[in-house]
Amino acid sequence: MANFSPSSASWRKRLNISRWAIARPWLTASFWLAVATAGFFAFSSLKYALFPDITFPVVVIQGKTPLTTALETETQLTRPLENAIASLDGLESTRTSTYPGQSVANLAFAVGTPLASSAEAVQQQLQQAQFSPETTFEVIPLNLNESTAASYAIQWKQDENAPHQALADLTQLALDQILPPIAQLPGVLRVDLLGNDSELQQSERTKIESPKTLVRFNGNNALAFRAIKQGDANTLEVVKRIQETVAQLQQKLPQVQLVLAETQADYIREATQATIDALLGAIVLAILVIYPFLRSWRATLIAALAIPLSLLGTFIAMAIAGFNLETITLLALALTIGIIVDDAIVDVENITRHIEGGDTPKQAAIKGTDELGLTVSASTLTIAAVFLPVAFMGGTVGQFFKPFGLTVSAAVLISLLVARTLSPVLAVWWLRPKQEAEGRGQEAGGRRQEAEGRRQEAEGRRQEA
DSSP, X not given: OTTHHHHHHHHHHHHOHHHHHHHSXXXXXXXXXXXXXXXXXXXXXXXXXXXXXXXXXXXXXXXXXXXXXXXXXXXXXXXXXXXXXXXXXXXXXXXXXXXTTEEEEEEEEOTTOOHHHHHHHHHHHHHHSOOOTTOEEEEEEEETTOOEEEEEEEEESSOTTOOHHHHHHHHHHIXXXXXXXXXXXXXXXEEEEEOOSSOOOOSSOTTEEOOOOOEEETTEXXXXXXXXXXXXXXXXXHHHHHHHHXXXXXXXXXXXXXXXXXXXXXXXXXXXXXXXXXXXXXXXXXHHHHHHHHOOHHHHHHHHHHHHHHHHHHXXXXXXXXXXXXXXXXXXXXXXXXXXHHHHHHHHHHHHHHHXXXXXXXXXXXXXXXXXXXXXHHHHHHHHHHHGGGGGOXXXXXXXXXXXXXXXXXXXXXXXXXXXXXXXHHHHHHOOOHHHHHHHHHHHHHHHHHHHHHHHHHHHHHHHO
16 A cells, blocks of 8 residues: 555646646636637537437439329339339338329438438439339439428508409519529528419429419418528528518518518527526526635636636537537536536635645645546546437437537536636636735725825814814
């Protein structure tokens, strides 16, 4: 045992990164200042969303053949089609429907499989299969993240009971002047015109579709359009661009009324803001709980600074990983607040104890971090080891929990680095021995008494004069 203790202490000192940070305080402070700056830029680049960007690749096959009965179609088209696509890589499920002369197959691929490559593999498999020369196929890739960002109703302002001809005129106006600017916006996949009573072909505007539909708005026949966003587009940014364009069109076309019917943006803002409010509340409560235990506003400030710095560092990791500010990642950040504060409190409290024992702030920082370095590191690394495997779960659930696991792991590891480097440096700079603080307080009190005496003396002289 006598030989183990010195070697163990030497090993602790060699592994104590706090010693390196205390010896280079300005380099340490500059590093974390750079992290904070980069974290602000990373935070501004993160997109707001409800859930993580998860691709559910679905490919639809529409096959047609000149047959008159559903039974013949099933025998000569549907079953050969099922056999042709059965060997596709990543194919998880197939659902087929048969109609006279037509077969529709919905292919669901494994989560995370690239949609474009899946559609191309389906196309190649159909070309290699043997079908009758009259059979034709249409392969349609579907991205479930390509949802409606915003919907608007279109109607005449002057005539609420517009006749059929007026609605036809409004349809032509929408196709010529309203929909093209919306369809050209960044992040918009296509625009669907709804409410026209005849299907119009838009060969020159491939991003505008006009199926035969009927729309009623405020009890009257009307038109509407819905803007479908791209799968990887930021919903809030797309909706903002659409609203700005609609406002410009409203000024340009005073005879038309464009009314917002539905948008995803409001719900996303409310959901994310509620989570952010909970996160800010957790930070405030954590700071209020720290002070009664440390009994020093300087020590409390050192521990509290670990929260924003750790979050800013986590934003950098989230930006690199391509995550969003959504329900899962914000929940992960809220759960790590206590862990982030815990690392800083343990070191700061131990350093404060050594300072009260008579050590200088620098000696106290070195001793305090030497004693608890391995303990704090082991506890934090254990938390990371628990949550990190969650990020590598398979399947759909794994895709949802990947941002959660990686965000928690990044937050606790960065908080450990803050506690082991910046917190000791700030303790050396800001913490003072209790006797020194009391002496300074007494000195300040004496100066106040002296100033008060001079003021009273000057007041007496004024009264005598």
